[in-house]
Amino acid sequence: MPLLLLKIHKIVWQRDDLPSFLPHDDVPADCLVDLKTDENELSLWHVEDDKSNLNRVVTALASNAGFVSNFDYLLFDYNVVTSLGLKINRTDGKTPDRVANRSWHRDLVELSGKRISEFAIGVFYNGEAERVTKKKILELLKAAVAANEVDQSKLASRIASEVLSAPLRPVQRFLRRSRQTWSAIKSSWQE
């Protein structure tokens, strides 16, 4: 079963030492800050069950930022969404990575206050919060630029200045491109 990725602040999604006032089936309200809806839709990203496109999705999102930073995300099973009866649409993303935008961006649609709360609870207890360090993000961005995966003209100037300094080695580039091509093919086939 494929996964879905949501950009978050990892620290507010941690499940240790939850506030004592919180019932077992509820989530800290701070988590809702990461569920930024626009026209009742929430932007998510499709990740293959073997996570073969995970780095590319992360890189696409990180390349959309103002500067190189750590990247926190929540990864959860599609089942969480389907079991709640939520609708998900395939739409284009808006990152500097056209392939990622077309292949893996999703919108959770027709969200109400109640549904978004149910969604928050579902992903809080069934998702895994992860962090990619700034150092790793920088490596990923450099590789993505070297492989022409991201449109350099769309990078923020601070990112461009940090990223466009050291090229990726050819072997790394080849391996990375192969993995991502396979992932994109697999994704289209599943759709």
Place this chain on the structure above:
Amino acid sequence: MSEAHTVGMIPFSPREGVWVESLAKTDPDFLHELAESLPKRTGFMIISDPQTSSYAQSRGVEVIPDASQLFPCGSAIRVGESCLFSSGSVVRAAVLQVFPSRTALRSDLSQLFLSGSVISVQGGNDIGFPTGKVGFANNILDVMPLTSGSQVPVVFSGSQILQAQTIELPTAPAQTTVSLVFCVMASENIAEVVSQSTPPAFSATARLDECVADKEFDAIFRRASEERFEDGMESQFSRDLEALVNAYGSSSKGVLSRLLNDESVPAGVWAEAMRCLGRVDSPSSREARLWLLEKGLTARSPLIRDGAALGLASMDDPSAIPYLQRAIASETLRGLRSDMQEVLSQLTSR
């Protein structure tokens, strides 16, 4: 200069002494500013750890590795027990030592300030000290008058508190000026340790620019509570904070340190501040920012601790390793502990 507020927080009296500066780590800014400004007034010497010594030497500051060398034969000062001063023109400076740890420092300082021990000065003519406030850089040096019969505070050296003792001053020409400078170097800031053990009775020396900085920093922190922050995205707050840190350099440390203890500032704002402080490209404030980030690792809110760890990752400075190790050992949240370990791995693999 770090801890511009320190002097103002410390009671000044013959019984409790003169506090010039608490120096976090081997703050090059502090040494630089001392080297630039203080000698013009008094001349000074530093006894310090090798790292600071080499820096001080590189700046042309006289460094004496051993207190026993401070005072020539015939001096009335009992060398090795105290660090003090001599009349005449031989020594016009004071002593400092590096404390091995904050714990040792805390213990020593509390003993020092609670003991109220003093040294009685006996004999000799009065020595005319320049009294009042002498400003240099962002600090104000209080100079206390020393006359025959007055009491001089106990001075400590290393991790040992010296016992009260009698110092005999030789007769000195009436015009002789002796400056007294106490410096303490520690591996961590000591301002709050000192303020815990002494009542904040003396605050008249706060400088105007410090007040202005206080207000400016305070204003941006208040405004920031309306903002939402996102990793990798600039905020109005981060832009403002960066500008102020650039403008005030190392003296931002005092203001930010106070704000960090201000519980009315939302944790989310401080988390953003921590992330931002790690990114700021300002060599003059580097030590101050590093100090704040290290302090942030022990904040009550996990948001701030997390922000501090991210800030330290951005600074990529291995000197934060021991602080991270301690933070990891005491961190109760597994996820945060694991993220701190990532930062630690990054710093140790440099």
